[in-house]
């Protein structure tokens with residue numbers, strides 16, 4: 001009987017599904033992140049959002065303190081904007097005055113000559 005050969009198709013089937021699902025590997029959510037993290041977003045270098053002068057309780061900014069003032073002056077002599085330094089408005093104004101005073105007595109350059 002030649003028709004007996006079809007009986008082996010219904011025997012032990014090895015058609016078990018493969019464990020690897022072909023659906024997209026990188027599309028699914030990989031678990032919730034950001035639980036307890038200190039806020040890791042923002043690629044830019046950001047200083048502490050606290051005013052330096054407030055934390056150190058510096059009321060009047062000494063215009064002679066060039067090292068201090070230079071932290072708030074960019075390389076070309078520009079005053080760094082407040083949003084970059086984190087200095088509060090009050091101290092930023094005092095800082096600006098201090099920097100201008102320091103410029104006037106030539107402690108700081110108006111602009112770096114190239």
Ligand SMILES: [Zn+2]
Nearest residue numbers: 051054088091
């Ligand atoms: Zn302040």
